[in-house]
Amino acid sequence: MAIIKVQKGTKDILPEEMPIWHFMEDTANKIFTKYGAKEIRTPIFEATELFARGVGDTTDIVNKEMYTFEKSERSLTLRPENTAGVVRSFIENGMHRLSAPVKLWYKGPMFRYERPQAGRQRQFHQVGVEVFGISQPTADSEVILMAVNYLSALGLNDLNVEINSLGCPKCREVFKTKLKEAIKPYLSELCPDCQTRYEKNPLRLLDCKVPECKEIYGKPEIQKVIQSDYICEDCAQHFNELKGYLDNLGIKYSVNKLLVRGLDYYNRTVFEITSNNLGSQNAVCGGGRYDSLVKNLGGEDVPAIGFAMGMERLASLIGQREDVKTTAFVVCNDSLQGIKLTEELRKNGITAEFDLTNKKFVKQLEKASKTAKYALIIGEDELAADKVTIKNLETSEQKTVNRIDVLKELA
Ligand code: HAM
Numbered sequence: 001m002a003i004i005k006v007q008k009g010t011k012d013i014l015p016e017e018m019p020i021w022h023f024m025e026d027t028a029n030k031i032f033t034k035y036g037a038k039e040i041r042t043p044i045f046e047a048t049e050l051f052a053r054g055v056g057d058t059t060d061i062v063n064k065e066m067y068t069f070e071k072s073e074r075s076l077t078l079r080p081e082n083t084a085g086v087v088r089s090f091i092e093n094g095m096h097r098l099s100a101p102v103k104l105w106y107k108g109p110m111f112r113y114e115r116p117q118a119g120r121q122r123q124f125h126q127v128g129v130e131v132f133g134i135s136q137p138t139a140d141s142e143v144i145l146m147a148v149n150y151l152s153a154l155g156l157n158d159l160n161v162e163i164n165s166l167g168c169p170k171c172r173e174v175f176k177t178k179l180k181e182a183i184k185p186y187l188s189e190l191c192p193d194c195q196t197r198y199e200k201n202p203l204r205l206l207d208c209k210v211p212e213c214k215e216i217y218g219k220p221e222i223q224k225v226i227q228s229d230y231i232c233e234d235c236a237q238h239f240n241e242l243k244g245y246l247d248n249l250g251i252k253y254s255v256n257k258l259l260v261r262g263l264d265y266y267n268r269t270v271f272e273i274t275s276n277n278l279g280s281q282n283a284v285c286g287g288g289r290y291d292s293l294v295k296n297l298g299g300e301d302v303p304a305i306g307f308a309m310g311m312e313r314l315a316s317l318i319g320q321r322e323d324v325k326t327t328a329f330v331v332c333n334d335s336l337q338g339i340k341l342t343e344e345l346r347k348n349g350i351t352a353e354f355d356l357t358n359k360k361f362v363k364q365l366e367k368a369s370k371t372a373k374y375a376l377i378i379g380e381d382e383l384a385a386d387k388v389t390i391k392n393l394e395t396s397e398q399k400t401v402n403r404i405d406v407l408k409e410l411a
Contacts, residue, residue, distance in 0.1 A: 009114070009122025011312075020315050024154065025107055028127045031150045035142065037103035037129055042085040044109065048075040054084030054297055056264025058201040065112040078111035083265070083290065083306060084297070086130045091299035100133025100302075107311070119281030119313050128287075128308030132294070135303040137238050140269045140289060141245035143305050147273060147285050148251055150309075156275075156317055159284065161251060163271045164259040165239040166203070167231035169292075172267075175230040176202045182222045189216060203260045226257050238268055265290040269305065275317055284317070285309040328352040328410065329368035332378035333361060341376065341388070341406070348407055352376075369393045376406065 006012060013021060029039065048068050055061050067078040079085055086104055089095075095102050107127040114120055129146055131139055144161065151159060166172060180202050183190075187198060191210040198205060206217060206226065216222065229236065246253055253271075261270045270288035278284070287307025294302040327350045332338035338354045345352035353372065355364045361379070368375040377389040377398075388406050391398040401409050 007122070009116035009120075011121065011123075017315070020318050021311070023318070024127065024311055024314055027153045028105060028107060028150060031153050032103075032105040032129060032146060035103060035146050036101075037105040037131075037146075040086060040089060040104045040106050041108065042079075042082065042089050042106070045076045045078050046085050046088065048077040050084050050088055050297070051077055051080060054087065054265060054293060055081065056201075058197075058204075059262055059264055061112060061262065065114055067111045067113060080112045081110055081263070081308065082106055082108070082126060082128055083130060083263075083293070083308070086306075087293050087297055087299070087304070090130075090132060090302075091294060091297060095132065096294070096300045096302050101139060102132040103129065104132075105129045117281065118279055119310070119316070121312060125311035126308040127311055127314075128306060130304060130306035132302050132304045134305075135291060137242040137245065137269070139303075139305055140238075140242045141249065141251075143287065143307060144246065144251060144253075144271060145249065147271075147287065147307050147309070151273065151284070151314075154314060154318055156284075156314070158276070160274045160276070161253040161271065162256040162259050162274065163242070163246075163253050163269065164256055165231055165235055165268050166260065166266055166270055166288075167235040168267055171230060171232040171235055172203070175225075178225045178228075178230065179203075179205070179222075182225045183216070186216045186219075201264070204262070206258045206260050207262070235268055242269060261286060261288055265293045265296075267291050271307070273309075275313075277317060278313060281313065283310070284313045326351045326353050326372040328374045328376050329364075329372035330354045330376045330378070331361065331364040331368055332383075333358070333380075334378065334383060337378055337383065341378070341403075345376075345407070345410070350407075350410055374410065 051066060052062055057063070061080045066080055069076055086106065090102070105128065108125060109123055110126050111123050113122055116122060129143060131143055148161065167175065180198065183198065183205065187195065189212065190198065191208065191213050194205050194208050194213050208214065231239065259270055259272060266288040268289045272283050273285035274282045275284055285307050289305040291303040294300060294304060328345055330338045330342045330352060335358055342352045342354040355367060365375060373393060375391040375393055377391060382388055382400065386403045387400050388403055389398055389400045390406070390409055
């Protein structure tokens with residue numbers, strides 16, 4: 001009988017990968033909690049209208065990528081991202097009444113019907129943060145700090161932080177008009193998607209990946225508009241203050257005027273964090289300010305800013321970390337002694353394994369060196385003298401200690 005395979009663009013996360021996933025999740029809890037953020041879990045499907053109104057009906061996500069289905073004459077959609085869901089919950093649960101800022105973090109699966117490739121899946125996972133209630137750039141700098149410090153706690157420091165300001169709806173209109181004017185002579189040469197974007201969402205023209213379109217947007221008269229400081233005085237001051245905070249906090253960043261992001265809800269600050277080690281899908285984090293979304297979805301006038309990171313992309317950067325290994329592997333031919341020592345270690349918070357199949361000593365040592373940091377060897381001599389040899393499997397240094405001192409030594 002033909003076997004049923006995993007769906008295109010989806011993946012099993014297998015037991016051997018789990019330590020990295022727990023590490024990402026535990027670190028998120030630890031770091032975001034330090035900033036006063038509380039975890040929130042919202043449903044995986046929501047009313048389709050939430051994303052149409054929230055993410056924006058001119059975006060690729062809403063137009064092409066949603067998993068939408070009907071149940072009891074209701075149109076439902078598997079969440080393609082979680083900002084809209086968190087905002088819905090914020091409004092529905094009256095969180096605007098809590099003292100600002102309200103900081104929430106989440107983790108979980110998202111669904112986008114995209115062409116799968118390395119780093120791009122149809123079911124993927126995000127870990128993210130949303131901060132409500134603060135319009136000042138202090139919140140923008142704190143949110144960027146949360147992202148950078150989380151990545152750093154994962155051991156990921158070699159990343160590029162890019163920021164931009166999209167301005168407010170007023171100054172953005174001026175920019176859109178100027179951009180359209182400059183692009184108009186080339187309209188017929190643009191790809192079909194850009195022809196639609198030109199009418200519906202001209203800002204999105206700037207992150208088209210089609211080489212012919214990119215060449216047109218690189219023309220001097222179009223670059224002049226893109227590189228101009230079109231944002232109004234208030235938005236410019238907001239952006240300058242943010243840059244000042246980042247400079248003083250020692251966060252390295254660059255300003256990328258082409259950074260417009262693929263979702264409609266943003267205003268003012270947008271940012272992305274990319275890695276040079278990920279190929280074409282190189283963004284590990286995307287975020288920005290969305291001051292009108294709460295109101296647009298029927299809530300109070302509450303400003304907000306947040307980000308989300310792709311966990312599969314983080315996992316591939318983290319790779320096989322040392323601390324993902326078991327701390328101790330007990331190598332012993334006397335099963336009962338082996339189990340006793342392993343259990344004692346576990347009770348004292350040390351991850352420990354023992355060979356349950358009673359293989360030969362050499363085989364047990366081989367397994368230990370592949371999976372653990374230390375081998376705790378109880379050979380015949382050790383057994384007779386009530387001792388244990390502790391072997392550091394990285395340096396091969398070893399030391400024989402009294403059985404009762406093992407815990408102390410490992411600590
Ligand atoms: P986004 O840029 O669409 O933003 O996604 C954030 C991150 O999710 C990306 O940088 C990437 O790492 C990961 N990601 C997106 N699509 C895929 C995919 N198909 N496969 C694997 N990873 C993917 C948002 O989702 C916004 N909600 C972020 C936000 C929160 N803005 C404000 N608050």
